[in-house]
Amino acid sequence: MYEGPVQDLIDELGRLPGVGPKSAQRIAFWMLDQPAEDVQRFAQVVSEVKARARFCAVCFNVSQEETCRICRDARRDQTVICVVEESKDVVAIERTREFRGLYHVLGGAISPIDGKGPSDLHIRELLTRLADGTVTEIILATDPNTEGEATATYLSRLLKDMGLQISRLASGLPVGGDLEYADEVTLGRAFEGRRYVEGSARPAPRV
Template sequence: MYEGIVQDLIDELGRLPGIGPKSAQRIAFHILQTENFDVSHLAEILTTVREKVKFCSICGNISEQETCAICRDPRRDPALICVVEEAKDVVAIERTREFRGLYHVLGGAISPIDGIGPDQLRIRELMQRLADGTVTEVILATDPNLEGEATATYLSRLLTTLEIRVTRLASGLPVGGDLEYADEVTLGRAFEGRRVVG
């Protein structure tokens, strides 16, 4: 629609999740029309994020260090592990201030249509964390949609062989929704009302 580099910018912005063609066009024109917009600072931050941010070697959360702040916090309860799909879900749960245990980020959910099976997720790492007997409860906090439910069902069946209490977040979360969009009250109530799986 536009010529050359402007269209390239709109196309690149449109590849970001949640940014459609119109939003990409608005962002591109904001960058072009705002004189005090510091493009070099934005580029520097993007480059720095790619270089410095990695995934926690223990839980898979994002971190600038080898382990994330939650895994390094001695006040967290090591007997509780909350399993989530993505690092952004950790932030959503932390906002509720209801959970004081540790996390395990799977890196997605089982989705055969997208070619994602259990082997593509961090399930092996979860089982290694559970092997030492420290954990007494695993809370399955996957999204309340088809993929999240399939992942929770798979994990609950896998974990029944261990002597660990397995719970799932209670109702209150909308089916088909994402944890990151749930408000703190709804997510907090879902946490309080979690139930045993199986």
């Protein structure tokens, strides 16, 4: 245990995801070695992101305005929505340059062990977006792990009677992995090889 603010900093850093006690201690002492202006700039950025960042009122992606740049882009395909768990997944998919539709960020995945059910996700808002019939295809791009698969299964059952094309990212993504860590080629192949959910509408054949 260290004295005063040093220990307070270590404790706060240790609350960050993926940062254990040893890592928190290393970061804290790294900060102590940095010039005061660098640390002040870091603190200012953290403060500003909390004050200025918000979630898009339409898709719940991170945004600086009421709606995000993707939702504001009239060039995007308005008939396709890619459903993801977190905003970081939007960034990962955008890097592939394979997808030109819209997104819907759920804000997590169904995880009973964490006490997170369908009502804790932005599923109601997704249904609202589908109500006017503009969207004809839903791509379920939740993570290929237990929680992601459970979420995709729940959504496919919920949406299958709405006459939509429903597909799930498949080939190229390892089971148990996260979209955030997939490279562009792997994600691109997953989009190309997506499979359609049984019972959902099928795309018209290409001429």
